[in-house]
Amino acid sequence: MTLTTEPMHARQRPPDRLARLFDGGWPEFIHHDAETDRYLGRVRELFRDLELVVLDDDVPVAAGWAVPLRWDGTVGDLPAGYTDSLARALRVHDAGEPGDTLAMLAVQVRSDVRGRGLAGAALTALRDLAGPTGCARVICPVRPTLKARYPLTPIDRFATWTRPDGEPLDPWIRTHTRLGARILAPAPRSQVITGTVAEWETWTGMVFPDTGDYVIPDGLTTLRVDVAADTGVYVEPNVWLRHL
Numbered sequence: 647m648t649l650t651t652e653p654m655h656a657r658q659r660p661p662d663r664l665a666r667l668f669d670g671g672w673p674e675f676i677h678h679d680a681e682t683d684r685y686l687g688r689v690r691e692l693f694r695d696l697e698l699v700v701l702d703d704d705v706p707v708a709a710g711w712a713v714p715l716r717w718d719g720t721v722g723d724l725p726a727g728y729t730d731s732l733a734r735a736l737r738v739h740d741a742g743e744p745g746d747t748l749a750m751l752a753v754q755v756r757s758d759v760r761g762r763g764l765a766g767a768a769l770t771a772l773r774d775l776a777g778p779t780g781c782a783r784v785i786c787p788v789r790p791t792l793k794a795r796y797p798l799t800p801i802d803r804f805a806t807w808t809r810p811d812g813e814p815l816d817p818w819i820r821t822h823t824r825l826g827a828r829i830l831a832p833a834p835r836s837q838v839i840t841g842t843v844a845e846w847e848t849w850t851g852m853v854f855p856d857t858g859d860y861v862i863p864d865g866l867t868t869l870r871v872d873v874a875a876d877t878g879v880y881v882e883p884n885v886w887l888r889h890l
């Protein structure tokens with residue numbers, strides 16, 4: 647395995663290879679966050695140099711991206727989570743201010759090569775962008791992969807769970823802490839996804855006949871359905887980690 651990293655936009659990539667890289671790993675509903683969608687186009691354009699692909703012998707095996715924002719280093723000043731990081735990065739850019747903190751917002755590893763440390767390679771490459779972009783700090787709103795198995799557990803409790811060896815129970819948090827990151831705080835409102843009952847039924851493959859809270863596939867917490875108002879609201883919890 648010979649790993650290299652480069653910006654995603656560095657060259658044209660065969661669409662089938664990219665499709666394979668990004669295939670799977672995310673629940674459908676995560677792609678229907680209206681507020682995030684409002685920001686993503688500009689974010690991807692403005693910060694395209696912060697979107698990286700990890701190549702193994704020239705074949706994409708992982709990808710990740712980050713944004714620069716301003717953060718004073720205190721828990722109180724952390725963005726609410728993923729979506730708010732996008733909003734803050736745009737605000738900072740539009741105000742003409744330099745970012746001082748790099749927020750790593752997503753990493754994806756091709757599904758057939760997971761569990762081999764490639765996410766660590768992507769995170770390390772992203773983290774290495776901090777210096778060149780003038781950022782002294784690096785943070786990450788982590789989407790804990792194991793949390794979907796414990797949707798009823800509050801995120802602040804889940805974030806404290808460890809294995810007998812003292813490492814975090816969640817494998818994705820563990821990948822970060824092994825790279826030297828430490829848990830800063832829960833991010834209970836990292837993303838808010840709202841849809842009609844029919845939309846949620848399509849996104850989840852379930853039916854929601856009554857008003858109430860529902861456990862949904864790959865949901866890190868429950869979905870609240872209000873049949874009379876014809877809405878379903880899911881508030882995604884993440885965990886803030888600090889790398890630098």
Ligand SMILES: CC(C)(COP(=O)(O)OP(=O)(O)OC[C@H]1O[C@@H](n2cnc3c(N)ncnc32)[C@H](O)[C@@H]1OP(=O)(O)O)[C@@H](O)C(=O)NCCC(=O)NCCS
Nearest residue numbers: 671752753754755760761762763764765789817818820821
């Ligand atoms: C989360 C993700 C990036 C981790 O990538 P990865 O390259 O598999 O990460 P690692 O190799 O560091 O593995 C991390 C841990 O998860 C375990 N793991 C990862 N994939 C696994 C799998 N398919 N089966 C079993 N265990 C797995 C690894 O064994 C490791 O555990 P360990 O600490 O006991 O060694 C990857 O699973 C992924 O792309 N998921 C979909 C997108 C996503 O959820 N991204 C994260 C939110 S930004």
